[in-house]
Amino acid sequence: MCGIVGIYGNSDVVRDIYQGLLAIQHRGQDSAGIITYDGRFHIKKGNGLVRDIFTAENVARLRGTIGVGHTRYPTVGGGGGEDAQPFLVNSPFGIIMAHNGNVINYSELKKIIFEKYHRLLNSDNDVEAILNVLAQELAEQKTKTLRPKNVFKAVEGVFKKVKGGYSVIAYIAEEGMVAFRDPYGIKPLVYGKRHDGILPSYAFASESVSLNIMNFFEIRNVEAGQVVFIDKNRKFHARKLTSCAHSPCLFEWVYFARPDSFIDNVNVYDCRVNLGSFLADEIKKLNLKIDVVVPVPDSARDAAIEIARKLNLKYREALVKNRYIGRTFIMPADQKRKSSVRQKLNPISSELKDKNVLLVDDSIVRGNTSRAIIELVRECGAKKVYFGAYSPPLRYPCVYGIDMQTKTEFVARDADLDQIAKRIGADKVIYQTLDSLKKAVNLGNKNLKNFCAACFDGIYPTGDVTPEILKKIEDERKLAQERQLELEL
Numbered sequence: 001m002c003g004i005v006g007i008y009g010n011s012d013v014v015r016d017i018y019q020g021l022l023a024i025q026h027r028g029q030d031s032a033g034i035i036t037y038d039g040r041f042h043i044k045k046g047n048g049l050v051r052d053i054f055t056a057e058n059v060a061r062l063r064g065t066i067g068v069g070h071t072r073y074p075t076v077g078g079g080g081g082e083d084a085q086p087f088l089v090n091s092p093f094g095i096i097m098a099h100n101g102n103v104i105n106y107s108e109l110k111k112i113i114f115e116k117y118h119r120l121l122n123s124d125n126d127v128e129a130i131l132n133v134l135a136q137e138l139a140e141q142k143t144k145t146l147r148p149k150n151v152f153k154a155v156e157g158v159f160k161k162v163k164g165g166y167s168v169i170a171y172i173a174e175e176g177m178v179a180f181r182d183p184y185g186i187k188p189l190v191y192g193k194r195h196d197g198i199l200p201s202y203a204f205a206s207e208s209v210s211l212n213i214m215n216f217f218e219i220r221n222v223e224a225g226q227v228v229f230i231d232k233n234r235k236f237h238a239r240k241l242t243s244c245a246h247s248p249c250l251f252e253w254v255y256f257a258r259p260d261s262f263i264d265n266v267n268v269y270d271c272r273v274n275l276g277s278f279l280a281d282e283i284k285k286l287n288l289k290i291d292v293v294v295p296v297p298d299s300a301r302d303a304a305i306e307i308a309r310k311l312n313l314k315y316r317e318a319l320v321k322n323r324y325i326g327r328t329f330i331m332p333a334d335q336k337r338k339s340s341v342r343q344k345l346n347p348i349s350s351e352l353k354d355k356n357v358l359l360v361d362d363s364i365v366r367g368n369t370s371r372a373i374i375e376l377v378r379e380c381g382a383k384k385v386y387f388g389a390y391s392p393p394l395r396y397p398c399v400y401g402i403d404m405q406t407k408t409e410f411v412a413r414d415a416d417l418d419q420i421a422k423r424i425g426a427d428k429v430i431y432q433t434l435d436s437l438k439k440a441v442n443l444g445n446k447n448l449k450n451f452c453a454a455c456f457d458g459i460y461p462t463g464d465v466t467p468e469i470l471k472k473i474e475d476e477r478k479l480a481q482e483r484q485l486e487l488e489l
């Protein structure tokens with residue numbers, strides 16, 4: 001999961017891109033970058049948060065009416081400075097690119113790109129593979145100026161060669177801005193328009209909230225397998241290149257996206273309220289005596305309020321979050337996750353003492369965070385601690401860009417509900433069913449027929465995830481975690 005923003009505008013775009021990235025900072029806190037264009041590329045990338053990387057001096061230096069920005073969450077690659085996006089290739093034309101997602105045949109592609117095309121990938125970032133495949137596909141067409149058909153053909157080549165889930169924004173110098181979403185549309189991508197000159201400005205982003213904040217309107221989704229090309233005359237061209245079943249990532253609605261965003265026309269907030277309502281139905285069946293419903297801030301709040309309302313229970317925000325500590329799930333090393341829970345959440349004991357507490361969270365991934373929170377609540381004198389997750393048990397690795405790629409990491413691996421409760425120290429765990437999760441999304445958009453639910457049910461929509469690929473990705477992930485730990489110790 002990463003956040004991407006691109007603008008083809010009428011005046012300097014860096015401030016808009018900066019604001020757009022801030023709006024999707026939750027999608028990645030590891031590094032960020034912006035490249036702008038005014039006849040040459042201006043680059044600023046670094047590790048850390050958007051607000052820490054871009055100073056007044058480097059914002060002033062990033063001139064140009066076209067630009068692409070990125071906020072990174074490490075998947076492939078160890079998260080070093082050289083892996084910060086966007087990436088640039090000089091030939092053909094000069095292309096910049098940023099992506100959100102994960103290329104599952106990255107190592108294989110890296111080898112082919114070097115041996116066959118003599119292009120060296122100089123980082124561990126999979127966007128460099130997409131960028132070089134696109135560059136090669138364009139170069140092979142030997143054209144001096146690009147027409148939409150050249151761009152569509154090149155992206156078709158990318159879709160054939162690059163496997164995985166990815167949304168991409170690129171700018172080809174003096175030719176135009178290109179954005180595309182993988183054939184299954186696993187990762188989100190939207191675009192909008194702003195009438196602020198003779199020609200309209202266009203913006204692309206991972207989430208609609210970025211477009212709202214940058215004052216872009218007429219917001220639409222880039223469809224699964226669709227490429228959008230804004231040419232040098234600011235003419236809009238789009239073509240759907242594949243007919244695979246659109247299968248957006250269900251976890252976007254559960255956790256990743258901001259509640260005020262729309263993902264494939266489904267408002268994330270509404271969806272989380274629906275999820276709360278459906279989980280309340282599950283809880284009701286158990287006849288538990290619950291005194292208070294407490295959300296694990298921030299993502300669980302919307303669902304927890306609905307659970308309390310529907311079950312007519314007291315709702316209390318008894319866990320107070322320190323906003324200045326990063327999201328624990330998003331931090332690279334497992335050790336960091338464990339220690340940061342205590343720094344991040346502080347309980348209000350009076351709301352928990354002698355109570356039967358229902359904690360509500362979006363999901364239970366590794367269980368470390370849930371266990372630490374339950375311990376915290378027990379230390380305050382809670383009588384019983386029930387744990388409700390408004391998504392189903394996570395049991396399978398995500399190969400499409402989410403940092404839960406090793407099966408052994410899941411607390412729900414090979415475990416039933418009682419075993420999971422024991423592992424995290426809860427008196428009971430209550431999960432959402434997968435059907436209810438899909439139903440909650442469908443209440444916002446009945447046209448969504450397929451989803452990526454691979455981390456819940458092990459069915460990978462791209463159909464090409466072999467046990468060997470899973471093992472390889474697991475090994476890469478473990479290695480990256482070890483490297484990260486070494487750096488931190």
Ligand code: SF4
Nearest residue numbers: 249250398452454455
């Ligand atoms: S496996 Fe899970 S987290 Fe990964 S893309 Fe699919 S639904 Fe999203």
